Amino acid sequence: MAKEANNPKLKEAFESHLEETKGQKEKLDRVFALLNIKHGNTKCLAMEGLIEEGKDLIDENATPEVKDAGLIAAAQKIEHYEISGYGTVVHYAEKLGHKEIHQLLSEILNEEKRKQTQSLMIWRKKQSIRKQWHNRQCSFKVNDLE
Numbered sequence: 001m002a003k004e005a006n007n008p009k010l011k012e013a014f015e016s017h018l019e020e021t022k023g024q025k026e027k028l029d030r031v032f033a034l035l036n037i038k039h040g041n042t043k044c045l046a047m048e049g050l051i052e053e054g055k056d057l058i059d060e061n062a063t064p065e066v067k068d069a070g071l072i073a074a075a076q077k078i079e080h081y082e083i084s085g086y087g088t089v090v091h092y093a094e095k096l097g098h099k100e101i102h103q104l105l106s107e108i109l110n111e112e113k114r115k116q117t118q119s120l121m122i123w124r125k126k127q128s129i130r131k132q133w134h135n136r137q138c139s140f141k142v143n144d145l146e
């Protein structure tokens with residue numbers, strides 16, 4: 001997504017989240033170690049589907065601004081999915097009294113929430129996107145986000 005983003009701030013946001021994701025993997029490895037669980041290489045089919053959806057947008061014939069808007073929408077879906085999953089396990093870790101695991105997972109959850117808010121802020125600053133969405137007679141109402 002970072003490679004395909006046209007807006008420099010959006011590109012930077014995607015790149016920084018990629019770095020954050022590497023740190024999140026280390027935190028998850030620690031969580032699995034604390035639980036004495038081998039996580040293997042299990043794939044998340046839902047996440048694969050969301051990523052595929054984002055790839056489809058990249059192939060669309062659209063202006064750079066509209067493509068960025070599509071990338072933000074795809075990223076929002078991914079972040080919401082992550083926030084849902086991490087929110088659940090943070091709650092479980094707290095209820096089960098796993099303080100260190102709760103801390104690690106809460107850090108990841110907060111990073112995901114921050115990223116979700118950041119991409120929305122970039123979206124809102126792109127005033128020109130509105131006209132282009134309306135020109136394409138898109139049924140999505142940008143004003144719903146404000």
Ligand SMILES: [Fe+2]
Nearest residue numbers: 079082112115
């Ligand atoms: Fe994320």
